[in-house]
Amino acid sequence: MKPIKQRLLTPGPTVVPERVLEALGKSTLYHRSPKFKEIFLEARKRLKKLFRTEGEVLILTSSGTGAMEAAVTNLFNPGDSAVVVVGGKFGERWKELCETFGVKPIVIEVEWGKSVRLEDIEEALKANSDVKGVLVQICETSTGTIHDVKGIGDLLKNYPDVLLIADGITAYGVYDIPTDEWGIDVGITGSQKALMTPPGLAIISLNEKAQKRLLEVETRSYYFDLKKELKKQQSGQTAYTAGVNLVVALNEALKMIEEEGLENVAKRHERLAQATRAGVRALGLELLSENPANGVTAVLSPKGINGQDIVKIAREKYGITIAGGQEHLKGKIFRLSHMGYVDIFDILTGLEVVEFALYELGYRNFKFGDSVSAAMETYQNL
Ligand SMILES: *Cc1c(COP(=O)(O)O)cnc(C)c1O
Numbered sequence: 307m308k309p310i311k312q313r314l315l316t317p318g319p320t321v322v323p324e325r326v327l328e329a330l331g332k333s334t335l336y337h338r339s340p341k342f343k344e345i346f347l348e349a350r351k352r353l354k355k356l357f358r359t360e361g362e363v364l365i366l367t368s369s370g371t372g373a374m375e376a377a378v379t380n381l382f383n384p385g386d387s388a389v390v391v392v393g394g395k396f397g398e399r400w401k402e403l404c405e406t407f408g409v410k411p412i413v414i415e416v417e418w419g420k421s422v423r424l425e426d427i428e429e430a431l432k433a434n435s436d437v438k439g440v441l442v443q444i445c446e447t448s449t450g451t452i453h454d455v456k457g458i459g460d461l462l463k464n465y466p467d468v469l470l471i472a473d474g475i476t477a478y479g480v481y482d483i484p485t486d487e488w489g490i491d492v493g494i495t496g497s498q499k500a501l502m503t504p505p506g507l508a509i510i511s512l513n514e515k516a517q518k519r520l521l522e523v524e525t526r527s528y529y530f531d532l533k534k535e536l537k538k539q540q541s542g543q544t545a546y547t548a549g550v551n552l553v554v555a556l557n558e559a560l561k562m563i564e565e566e567g568l569e570n571v572a573k574r575h576e577r578l579a580q581a582t583r584a585g586v587r588a589l590g591l592e593l594l595s596e597n598p599a600n601g602v603t604a605v606l607s608p609k610g611i612n613g614q615d616i617v618k619i620a621r622e623k624y625g626i627t628i629a630g631g632q633e634h635l636k637g638k639i640f641r642l643s644h645m646g647y648v649d650i651f652d653i654l655t656g657l658e659v660v661e662f663a664l665y666e667l668g669y670r671n672f673k674f675g676d677s678v679s680a681a682m683e684t685y686q687n688l
Contacts, residue, residue: 309625315656316629317447317476317602319498319505320646322555326502329558335550342550343542345557350539352560353509356478356568357493359485361513364535365556367549370475370496373508375403376530377471377492381439381519384408384526388439389430389468391422395448395632396473400441407526412437418635419449419594419604424457431465438519439469444477448632450604450641451595452477459489469516475499478509479563480601480645482572491516497552500575500601502559502646506552512536575600577688578644578653581681585657586642588680589664589672594639601645604631605660606638608669613640619663626659650685654678 314321322330335342346365353363366372378400382388386409390400393416404411412430416422422442431437440462444455455472462470471492477483478493479500485493490511497507512520512532525531534545563571579600583593586605594604607613614637617630631639642656657677665674 309623312625312627313652313655314627315643315652316627317499317641317643317645318496320500320502320643321648322504323502323559323562323647325562326555326559330504330551330555332551332554335554337544337548337550342548342553345554346539346544346548347542349553349557349560352557352564353511356560356563357485357511358483358487359493359511359513361486361511362517362536362540363509363511364532364539365544365548365553366508366510366530366535367506367544367546367552368508368530369498369505370473370494370508371399372530373494373496373510374399374473376508376510376527376532377494378403378407378409379527379530380525380532381469381471381492381516381523382407382409383523386410386438387412387434387436388441389414389427389434389437391416391427391440391442391453393420393422393449393451393453394418394443394446396443396446396475400473404441419451419596421451421453421597424454424461427458428461431461431468437465437468439471441471442473444472444474444483445480445599445601447476447602448635449595450593450599450602452597452599455490456488462489469519476599476601476645479571480575480599482568485511486513497556500646501556502562503552503556506549507556572600574649575644577685578648578650579603580688581650581653581685582642582644582657584684585653585677585681586660588676589661594635602629602641602643604635604639604641607640608664611664611667611669612637615667616640616660616663619666620659624659624662626655628656628659650682653681653685657681
């Protein structure tokens with residue numbers, strides 16, 4: 307039997323609320339029109355509030371990786387070195403971007419599921435006096451793990467030439483992140499995760515220190531020329547044709563976040579994350595992460611059961627798309643997202659489908675509903 311409904315519970319793209327879809331479906335505006343300019347400036351203003359920054363926030367037309375690439379090509383000269391935290395798939399992406407553009411990565415390997423140790427970052431900085439930046443994820447989505455970016459920011463107060471560049475693609479809009487206060491010089495996110503908008507926009511913040519660096523570096527990108535974008539976007543324009551409909555949609559999603567209140571948004575994500583963790587633990591399962599994130603939960607598959615089979619049954623039999631593991635974690639974990647337009651009932655549904663799949667695969671040391679009642683109890687008490 308084929309499922310009659312499809313549900314998306316992946317850590318990006320995430321479900322888009324109807325309000326945002328309606329905004330997306332409006333007639334396309336001319337990107338140089340006064341009307342679009344007004345919306346564009348409004349969206350930038352809302353993003354500054356979301357990032358809690360006095361710096362600049364730019365909207366780029368690309369997936370999130372575009373902003374990561376823009377950071378590397380606009381803020382480092384060839385031959386510069388950068389400390390790179392590699393604790394998962396997205397940390398690897400920072401390393402690969404550095405290698406692609408002639409930046410020397412000083413890699414701190416972190417076991418997948420663990421958080422980087424601040425001592426290791428300090429050691430790398432002390433051993434390499436020419437370091438120009440630290441590249442890290444706030445949340446490493448592939449493992450559902452938080453890195454202590456605030457701690458890194460504190461550490462970097464003693465290193466005025468080092469930029470802290472934080473990929474917060476599954477952190478902004480999940481947590482209330484005070485970009486300036488934490489010393490994040492460059493913060494990055496994308497439209498399709500906690501910002502409840504379809505894929506296609508990347509967002510990058512630049513504080514004064516980062517803007518100063520921009521002027522010292524000759525960019526190696528034509529499309530992602532941040533100096534050019536900055537100048538244009540300050541006046542409500544973009545260098546090239548903006549993703550007009552996506553910007554209109556993003557502006558609506560940001561309005562929703564504003565209406566709920568960023569603090570409440572963060573609290574909701576925390577409650578949903580805790581409910582999810584309680585739910586899977588009630589099935590006798592363990593989390594991969596020693597420091598689990600509030601946007602996505604990575605769960606170790608029980609012995610003898612391939613995580614990909616859980617994902618496959620969920621999708622094919624029940625119409626529910628959850629995520630598996632990446633690279634060497636493929637088959638070993640599955641991931642439940644609770645990021646963006648998500649409430650407790652989405653969480654309960656996700657747990658139910660995990661129960662169905664586990665049961666079908668022969669893992670049966672639980673009663674149907676065990677995870678759901680644990681999740682409800684936890685949620686109720688928070
Ligand atoms: C999703 C994600 C990205 C960006 O991926 P794109 O597919 O380019 O949007 C980068 N970093 C993290 C941590 C992510 O979760």
